[in-house]
Amino acid sequence: MNVYRHILIAVDFSPAAERLLRRGLDIATRYEARLSLLHVVEYLPFALDNELIMPAPLEIETQLFNSARARLAKLAELTGAPATAEQLVELGSTKVEILRIAEARGVDLIVIGSHGRHGWARVLGSTANAVMHGASCDVLAVRTSA
Amino acid sequence: MNVYRHILIAVDFSPAAERLLRRGLDIATRYEARLSLLHVVEYLPFALDNELIMPAPLEIETQLFNSARARLAKLAELTGAPATAEQLVELGSTKVEILRIAEARGVDLIVIGSHGRHGWARVLGSTANAVMHGASCDVLAVRTSA
Numbered sequence: 001m002n003v004y005r006h007i008l009i010a011v012d013f014s015p016a017a018e019r020l021l022r023r024g025l026d027i028a029t030r031y032e033a034r035l036s037l038l039h040v041v042e043y044l045p046f047a048l049d050n051e052l053i054m055p056a057p058l059e060i061e062t063q064l065f066n067s068a069r070a071r072l073a074k075l076a077e078l079t080g081a082p083a084t085a086e087q088l089v090e091l092g093s094t095k096v097e098i099l100r101i102a103e104a105r106g107v108d109l110i111v112i113g114s115h116g117r118h119g120w121a122r123v124l125g126s127t128a129n130a131v132m133h134g135a136s137c138d139v140l141a142v143r144t145s146a
Numbered sequence: 147m148n149v150y151r152h153i154l155i156a157v158d159f160s161p162a163a164e165r166l167l168r169r170g171l172d173i174a175t176r177y178e179a180r181l182s183l184l185h186v187v188e189y190l191p192f193a194l195d196n197e198l199i200m201p202a203p204l205e206i207e208t209q210l211f212n213s214a215r216a217r218l219a220k221l222a223e224l225t226g227a228p229a230t231a232e233q234l235v236e237l238g239s240t241k242v243e244i245l246r247i248a249e250a251r252g253v254d255l256i257v258i259g260s261h262g263r264h265g266w267a268r269v270l271g272s273t274a275n276a277v278m279h280g281a282s283c284d285v286l287a288v289r290t291s292a
Contacts (some may be wrong), residue, residue, distance in 0.1 A: 003172055023284075026149055030176040114278055114285070129275050132260055132287050138169075139260070139287045141278050 004031040004138075008107040010098050010131070011039050013071055016113055016144035021079045023142050024111035033109070035085040038101055039072045040094040041065065065089055095130040107137055114141035150177040150284075154253040156244050156277070157185050159217055162259055162290035167225045169288050170257035179255070181231040184247055185218045186240040187211065211235055241276040253283055260287035 009024035011017050021037070028035045041064045068089045076087060090097040102110055114128040132139045155170035157163050167183070174181045187210045214235045222233060236243040248256055260274040278285045 003169060023149060126279075129278060132275060132278065133272075136289060138289055141285045141287070143282060143284055 002031045002033065004028075004033045004109045006034040006036070006105060006107045007031070007109045007111060008036045008038060008098070008102050008105065010094070010110065010112045010127075011037055011072065011075065012094075012113065013039070013068075013075070014113070014115075014144065016115075017075060018079060020111070020113045020142050020144060021075060021081070024140075025079060025081055027109070027111065027140070035082065036088060036101070036105060036107065037072060037076060037081065037085055038088045038090065038098065039068050040097040041068050041089060041091045042094060061091065065091070094127050095134065098127075098131050099134045102135060102137060109138045109140060110135055111140045111142060113144040115144055148177045148179065150174075150179045150255045152180040152182070152251060152253045153177070153255045153257060154182045154184060154244070154248050154251065156240070156256065156258045156273075157183055157218065157221065158240075158259065159185070159214075159221070160259070160261075160290065162261075163221060164225060166257070166259045166288050166290055167221060167227070170286075171225060171227055173255070173257065173286070181228065182234060182247070182251060182253065183218060183222060183227065183231055184234045184236065184244065185214050186243040187214050187235060187237045188240060207237065211237070240273050241280065244273075244277050245280045248281060248283060255284045255286060256281055257286045257288060259290040261290055 007024060007028045009021060011021055069087070072087050072089060076085060088101060090101065098110060098112070110131060112128045112131055115126055128139070128141045132141070153170060153174045155167060157167055215233070218233050218235060222231060234247060236247065244256060244258070256277060258274045258277055261272055274285070274287045278287065
């Protein structure tokens with residue numbers, strides 16, 4: 001029996017996303033694994049007292065969702081993801097949503113980008129790091145920058 | 147061309163080592179990758195002024211090395227590692243040695259155990275975490291405890 005049966009690829013829309021997705025697809029093919037693609041729209045609550053005129057949050061959320069769904073679908077098509085791959089867009093904290101979906105779906109491998117070793121990521125700790133600590137399954141951190 | 151051509155598996159001798167090694171062997175087989183197995187003997191310098199009579203450090207080091215080499219060879223045999231797999235024992239900091247060997251050998255995937263989310267590992271950060279931050283290649287963190 002294959003070790004990895006359900007692989008979750010966490011996709012942002014950075015320049016490295018295509019490479020990450022291709023790498024995840026490659027491993028999913030080799031393991032004949034079920035595949036889920038997830039993009040998380042980070043939620044930024046509004047300050048109600050600011051003076052900028054902005055659309056209602058609900059409307060913005062809908063726009064963000066629709067835009068993210070379209071970009072994810074386009075990326076999946078570009079990289080030749082199988083039609084059976086589930087495409088998910090969630091709203092919230094990237095780390096929390098990745099772990100929540102992984103648990104809920106019984107995922108056994110999370111593929112995530114690891115953004116280099118420089119700058120703030122090194123100080124604050126990356127999402128990949130947080131996911132690795134929280135996950136109850138294996139995590140493949142794909143190097144996405146030097 | 148295969149994405150992973152040289153895989154480095156970092157092996158400790160914990161109860162989970164066999165599972166970790168089997169997982170690494172599995173992925174190496176699927177990618178037809180060259181394989182290196184590495185165990186690092188953590189170096190503990192001696193306080194020269196302590197009153198305990200101890201064997202000379204060099205002798206201890208030799209014993210540690212020989213013991214580690216034998217255990218690694220046994221583990222490789224037990225898990226059916228190919229005879230072509232390089233077996234390395236190094237002395238020093240686990241994190242530093244893993245990164246050093248990975249760079250020196252042009253490794254493109256490091257497989258390492260990730261020891262759960264509880265206790266001191268969570269506070270101090272695990273070796274897997276440190277390796278992920280320092281590596282210039284991909285890192286597969288295999289969950290070795292709940």
